[in-house]
Amino acid sequence: MDKLPRWKDYLLKTKLFLAFSAASLFIVALTCLIFYHRNVSDFRTQTVALSDTITRQYSRTFELYVQDIEKLSVSIIGDPVIQQSLIDHYKSTDDVEQNQIELQVNNRLFTHLQPRPQLQSIYIFSLDDFAYYVSKANGPKTSFNLQDESWYADRDAVVRNKFLLLPVAEEETGGGRKAQVISFVRNINRIPFREITAYMKININVNIFKNMFVNSDSNEVERNMRVFIATDDGSIVYDGRSELTGRMDAGLAMSAFRQPGRSGDLVWQGRHYLYTLEKSTYTKWNTVILIPNEFLLSKQKKAQYILLLVGMLAMLLIAAVSYLLSHQITLPLRSMMTKMARVELGDLSQRMTVEGRDEIGRLSRICNNMLDSITRLISEVYESKLAEKSAQLSALQAQINPHFLYNTLNIMKSISRIRGIEEVAEMSESLAELFQYSMKNLQHPVPLRDELDHIRNYMNIQQHRFSNRFELFMAVPDELLDASVLKLTIQPLVENAVIHGLGKVRAGGCIAIRASRRGPSLIVEVSDNGAGMDGNRLHELRYALRHPGRPDDRREEAHGIGLRNIGQRIQLLYGEDCGIELAGNPGGGLTVRLVFPYRRHDLEEGAKNDEYLPRRG
Incomplete structure (x- = not known):
């Protein structure tokens, strides 16, 4: 099976077509992807904002209704007839008198109940287990004393919160019919005293929510959303579709809303929803709106279809433009290739056709100049x-x-x-x-002893030339004689000291060579007591050694060039941490310091030779 051709084996026309197409298609795809995600994100954000507004509106509407019920309860508590009847209730021991009190209280309660169509019934429970009761639907009394009430065990919460709202319960309305009600419970205090004389329960038909929460159906979000009023433990007070009202096992406990904030995603009854939540600090109940993800996905699919159509049209257009452009670019190149093939066969009379001033035209002129140069150079x-x-x-x-x-x-x-x-x-x-x-072997390291022997030979000649005008002093420990140094790096320093430092000294000149170790480095110093250098010249020479690539006419002296060459040779072989340093002597003269890595020459040569030995596995 033949291998696929490599990229460099394709024709330029094919490369241009593929490159232009790939780059353009990537940009189009990226633009469509960004637009799609931005569109989806914007639609989700707008949906959440609208849902959040509706949620807060519904919650506030219910709060206003409960406030109205609270005002009604205050009116009942402040009714003088009811206040006096309760006082008489606790004083009376006669059954006939008690019946008159009950009739009087029920009449007053019915007066407050009648104007409000959604109120189902009103109870007043005395502390001695007697219940006053009126019902709009003439339903029978279902509670007869405080002990029958589920909320009585938590009566302290009634006092603490001014009132309690109880979730949905069923109440008989007569004729075997039942109505779903929520209950408003609060205590009745004796006026002007503060002691509790009784408790009041107002039952409200849940159909009140249908009148309060009327969807306008003006947009798709409201047509697809689902509205719930729920307690913290998940009891459904109201379901906008009347399917789950009164249910306690609907799975909408507040633990389902794990995300911080008032909106997020949840899975309920096997379906994915976007929710918004508003908890009322007044009623302590939660208004929840759920929007199914299917609705959001349907909007996303519309955007997908549009972007897919636009992307395909753009891709076709880009492919056509890329093909025409690559063909236009490679057409003159193919003509040049034909003529260059003839030149390859030896026909140097061929010349390219120059058309225009673009890159192809410039390349044609360059080829013609190259052929002219080849013809000229052959001679x-x-x-x-x-x-x-x-x-x-x-x-x-x-x-x-x-x-x-x-x-x-x-x-x-x-x-x-x-x-x-x-x-x-x-x-x-x-x-x-x-x-x-x-x-x-100029570039090969040698033992320090060989370099010192070379210096002695040099000084033997100079002693005959200069007689006894100066002497050589060496202070090199025996253990450093086998240290590895670069060849011909110390002798030029001695020569500089003889020529430039001690050239004008008539007697008493001294050249000292010292070697020592400083950590992992070998230090070799060449000092003289000659003329030395002034501060400016020493500064310039140090600068030249630190910047070997920046020549300066003022520093182009023989010994300056020699020092730079020595420093460059050392650094090229051993690295930037090694090299050459200069220092003026306090008593006159100059000290030149060479820094090498400390290595024993015999070990270094052995390591080099080992590179050429056969290695065993």
Whole structure:
């Protein structure tokens, strides 16, 4: 099975078409995706905002109704007839008198009950287990004393909260019919005293919610939402669809609303809903509106279809434009390829057609200039080859001359010793060893002892030249003689000290070489007591050593260039932590300090040789 072609194997036309199409389609897809999510997010946000507004409106409407019932209860409590009848109730022991009191209280209660169509009944419970009762539907009395009431055990909450709202219960309305009611319960205090004389319960038909919560059906959200009034423990006080009113096991306990805030998502009865919640601090009940996710998804699908259609049209348009553009770009390139193929076969007379000033036109002119240059350079190729051979001969000659000079010095040394001229023989021997040491492996590290021997040979020659004007002092511990240093880095410093530091000294000159360890580093110092440097020159030279890539005419002196070369050689081999430092001596002169990593030369050479040995698994 053949492998698929790699990207670089495709034609430029295909690459351009694929690249333009992919980039454009990615932008279109990303734009559609962002627009889709933004549209969905905006619709969800608007739905939540509308639902939250309706929820707060419904909650506030119910609060106002309960406030109206509270005002009714205050009117009943403040009714002088009822107040006096309760006083007489506790004083009376005669049944006939008690019947008159009951008739009188019931008449007053019916007066308050009659104008309000949604009130079902009113109870007044005395503390001695007697109940006064009136009902609009002539239903029978179902509660006869406080002990029958479920809320009586929590009567302290009635006092604490001024009133209690009880969830849905059923009440007989006569003829075997029942009505669902919610109850408003509060205590009756004796006026002007504060002691409790009785408790009052007002039963309200739940159909009151149908009149309060009338959906306008003016938009799709209101047509699809579901409204509940629920207690904290999940009892359904009112269901807008009249399916769950009075149910306690509907699964809408407040634990279902786990998200902070007044809106979120929940799963109820196996379906996903978006909810908004408003808890009334006055009634202690919750108004909940649920909006099914199917409704939200239906809106999202409409947006999906529109974006999909727009995206497909955009993709087709982009594909057509990409194809035409790639064809237009590659057409002149194919013409150039045809002519360059002829040039490849040796026809240097071919020239590209220059049309326009765009990139293709510029490339055509460059190709024509290149062909002109090739034609011109062919005539110069023989001269170039002759120059190359001449350079090779010069290089060979440059290699022969040092060996020739080294051999000549050895012959001079032998003749001088035969004829008894020992000084000339000694100088010839030192100079020959200098050449031998300098001719090979310049970039290879050597033991410190070899570099010191090379310095001694150099100083032997300089002593004959300068007689006893200066002396060499070495303070190098024996354990550091095998330390590894870069070849020909210390001797140039001694040479600088001789020429520039002690060149004008007539007597008493001294050059000191010291070596020491400082942590993982080897420090080699070359000091002299010569002329030294003034502060400005020392500052310039230090700057040149720190910035080797920034030449300055003021610093282009021989020993400055030499120091920079030594510093660059050390840093190239050992890294930026090593190099060269300068310091002025308090008594005059200059100290040059070289910093190497401390390594034993024999161990370093062994590690290098191990690289070429066969390794065992």
